[in-house]
Amino acid sequence: MTFDFDRVELTDLSRHFGRRKAVARVSLAMHAGDIVGLLGPNGAGKSTLLGMLATLVAPTTGALTYGGKRIGEVGEGIRGRIGVLAHELHLYPELTARQNLEFFARLHGLADVEALVDTALEQANLADRGEDQVSSFSRGMRQRLALERCLLHRPRLVLLDEPFTGLDDRAVRLVADRLKRVAAEGAIIVLATHDLDVADGLITRMAVVRSGRLLCDVAASAGIRQQYRALVESV
Amino acid sequence: MRFFRVALLVLKKDFAIELKSYEILSTTLFFAVSCVAIFSFAFVKDGQAPVDAAAGILWIAIAFSGTLALGRTFERERYGETLKALLLAPAPRPAIYLGKLLGIVTLLFATEIIVVPMVAFLFSAPFFERPLLLVALLGLGTVGYAAVGTLFAAMLVRARTRDVMLPILLYPITIPVIIAGVRGTSALLASPVDEPVAMLWIGLLSFFDVVFVTLSLWTFEPLMTE
Numbered sequence: 334m335t336f337d338f339d340r341v342e343l344t345d346l347s348r349h350f351g352r353r354k355a356v357a358r359v360s361l362a363m364h365a366g367d368i369v370g371l372l373g374p375n376g377a378g379k380s381t382l383l384g385m386l387a388t389l390v391a392p393t394t395g396a397l398t399y400g401g402k403r404i405g406e407v408g409e410g411i412r413g414r415i416g417v418l419a420h421e422l423h424l425y426p427e428l429t430a431r432q433n434l435e436f437f438a439r440l441h442g443l444a445d446v447e448a449l450v451d452t453a454l455e456q457a458n459l460a461d462r463g464e465d466q467v468s469s470f471s472r473g474m475r476q477r478l479a480l481e482r483c484l485l486h487r488p489r490l491v492l493l494d495e496p497f498t499g500l501d502d503r504a505v506r507l508v509a510d511r512l513k514r515v516a517a518e519g520a521i522i523v524l525a526t527h528d529l530d531v532a533d534g535l536i537t538r539m540a541v542v543r544s545g546r547l548l549c550d551v552a553a554s555a556g557i558r559q560q561y562r563a564l565v566e567s568v
Numbered sequence: 569m570r571f572f573r574v575a576l577l578v579l580k581k582d583f584a585i586e587l588k589s590y591e592i593l594s595t596t597l598f599f600a601v602s603c604v605a606i607f608s609f610a611f612v613k614d615g616q617a618p619v620d621a622a623a624g625i626l627w628i629a630i631a632f633s634g635t636l637a638l639g640r641t642f643e644r645e646r647y648g649e650t651l652k653a654l655l656l657a658p659a660p661r662p663a664i665y666l667g668k669l670l671g672i673v674t675l676l677f678a679t680e681i682i683v684v685p686m687v688a689f690l691f692s693a694p695f696f697e698r699p700l701l702l703v704a705l706l707g708l709g710t711v712g713y714a715a716v717g718t719l720f721a722a723m724l725v726r727a728r729t730r731d732v733m734l735p736i737l738l739y740p741i742t743i744p745v746i747i748a749g750v751r752g753t754s755a756l757l758a759s760p761v762d763e764p765v766a767m768l769w770i771g772l773l774s775f776f777d778v779v780f781v782t783l784s785l786w787t788f789e790p791l792m793t794e
Contacts, residue, residue, distance in 0.1 A: 387656060391793050413658030423653035425644075427585045436581050440574065440657040466588075482653075 336407040337414060338400025339365040341386065341490060341521055346395035347545075348381050355381040357545040358395065363521045363538075365489070368512065370536030370553060371525040372561055378545040379525040380419075383492045386523060387417050399490070413441055416488030420495050422479035426468035430459055430478050433467060434485060441486040453481040456511065472499030480508060484515060491515060491522045497531050509535050529558045541565065571666075574659040578667025579674075585644065586675075592640045593678060600633035600683045608690040615692075622693035623753035627709070627746055629683050630676065634713055635735055637675050638721040641668065646725050655792055665718060665788040669781075672714040680706055693757055701756055701766050708773035709749035713742050715780040723791050745780075748773045 341363045348356040356378045363369050371379050384390035385397060388404055388411065396403065399411055417423070424433050434450040443449055454460045457477040467475060476499055483491065491512075497505050509531065516522050516537075526532055532539075532553075539557060541548040541564050548564055586592055607625045611618055645651035654664045684706070688695045695702055720737050724730035739746075752769030755762040 389652060389655060389793065409660060410658050412656055415656065417653075417656055419649060419652070421649035421652075423650055423656075424648055425581070425585060425650055426648065427588045427644075428581075432584060436577070437653070437657070439577050440654070440659055442570065442658065 336399070336402070336410045338402070338489060339519070340400060342396075342398045342401075343382075343385075344396040344398075346382075346385065346397055347393050348378075348385060348390060349393045354545045356385070356392075356542075359542070359545075359547045361540055361547060361550055363523065365519045365521055366516055367538055368516045368522040368524060368536045369538045369540055370532045370557070371523055371540050371542065372527075372529070372532070372557075373542040373548075374565065377542045379542060380494060381545075382542065383417070383419075383494055383523065383525055386490065387415055387492055388412060413486060414489040416483040416486065416491045418479055418483040418491075418493045418496050420498065422475050423482065424467050424475060424479055427466060429464050429466055430454060430457075430470070431463040433478070434482060437482050438485055443486055449485060453485055456484075457481045458507070473501055473504050476500055477504065477508065480511065484511075487518075489520055491520050493522065493524045493526075495526055495528075496524065497526065497528050505531055529561055533557045571660050571663045574657075574663035575666040575670060578654065578664055579670045582641070582668070582671040583674075592637055593675060595640060596633045596637045596675060596679050597682060599636050600629040600679050601686065603629045603632060604683060604686050604690065612690060617691040617693070620754050620757065622687050622691035622695075623750050623757060625691065626684065626687045626753060627749045629687070630680065630706075630710065630749075631713060631739070631742070631746055633679055633683075634672070634676050634710075634717060635738060637672060637679075638714075638717045638738075639731060639734055641672060641675075642721040642725050642730075645722075651722065651725050661789040661792060662785040665722065665784060668722065669711075669714055669718045669784075672718055673710055676710045676714060677707075680710070694759075695753075695756065698756055698761055698763065698766070701763070701770065702753070704770050705749060705752045705756070705766070705773065708770060708777055709745055709752075712745040712773060712776045712780050715777065715784050716742050716745075719784040719788060719791070722788070745773065745776050748776065 343359055343361045345358045345360055346356060347358055373379055381390060385392050404411060431450055434453050435446055438446045438449055454463045459478060512522055536553045539553045540550045543565060604625060611621050655661060684695060687693060717738050720734055724733050727733060748769045752766050755765040
């Protein structure tokens with residue numbers, strides 16, 4: 334049975350690459366329903382933090398727990414509860430949209446794959462393009478497909494790195510609405526983005542990092558851009 | 569059972585991609601055939617090939633085209649960072665390694681089906697006097713070479729210098745496999761066939777395979793975690 338959890342906690346989490354401290358003593362707790370905006374300038378350590386949360390990067394020091402348990406205690410099953418959408422879309426361009434989704438559904442050991450894939454294609458507004466190769470899709474279509482690939486196994490923890498890149502205004506709204514629904518169903522969403530206008534009204538919490546350090550972790554309110562500028566430029 | 573299901577799923581996916589373009593099979597095959605043809609122009613004089621040259625040329629063609637196939641196969645996983653997506657699945661990571669290994673081995677077997685008769689014809693090499701021994705040598709040698717190659721190619725996916733680093737890391741470590749393959753194949757070409765020597769090298773290849781595959785399965789997960 335897949336391990337489930339309703340909170341993720343980072344305690345004094347650090348990751349060093351040689352002498353460079355990509356992440357330094359970050360402590361953060363996230364709960365079901367949270368949409369945490371991970372904000373910060375380029376090279377702040379956002380992607381390394383996401384990598385550690387995704388179990389792809391091992392922390393140098395500190396603790397990362399899912400529902401109070403460390404990764405070593407819960408085993409590989411934890412990855413069945415994590416969904417990742419990175420800047421690179423994790424899709425095979427030579428395969429069709431349907432083949433991509435079917436492959437990842439089977440890799441996750443999901444049941445009733447065909448029905449799941451049909452639903453995912455509808456959610457991505459690609460029901461009529463399921464048999465087309467992904468290489469023929471626009472960036473926006475790929476992005477929507479990649480989001481559904483990431484949500485296919487109904488992950489508890491959804492990690493998104495710049496999910497709005499290449500999307501037009503309508504698609505941004507569709508994706509934002511989809512993320513709100515996923516959070517309302519009990520997922521924890523961590524969203525690393527530079528697009529503060531989109532983040533405004535979407536994220537429920539704002540975690541700002543710079544030079545690997547967590548500057549603040551506060552409830553998001555209207556006017557994220559002003560809050561962000563005040564924080565990053567004042568420190 | 570899930571372990572083998574995942575390995576087969578990865579293998580099936582690689583086949584599905586290859587069937588869309590035949591890109592890796594055609595480049596690997598073209599490279600191996602060109603390699604054998606160039607050696608035949610250099611070494612075959614008046615229809616006479618040097619004794620034992622065929623064994624070395626066959627294994628050079630397999631090793632070099634294998635490096636090409638390894639690089640191309642993982643280049644596909646680099647584009648779109650799909651290897652990361654495979655590692656994020658709740659599946660045993662060694663099963664993903666095994667699936668990739670099976671794909672490379674199948675590709676090299678397909679290359680050998682063309683290259684072995686070609687070498688036999690151009691170098692007048694009696695490869696098929698002991699077909700089972702030849703199949704054992706090629707099979708075990710290919711698995712040993714691909715086992716190490718798949719691990720290194722996966723490790724180097726993120727490295728900028730991967731095209732340079734792969735042969736630098738791969739060839740020194742697989743030297744025992746190449747030597748065993750060449751010496752075993754030479755024993756098959758001797759007149760009369762030196763069966764005990766061929767069996768000795770097959771035994772050694774089996775040992776290398778067990779060591780290399782076990783070590784690769786064991787180290788794949790820690791090596792793929794940053």
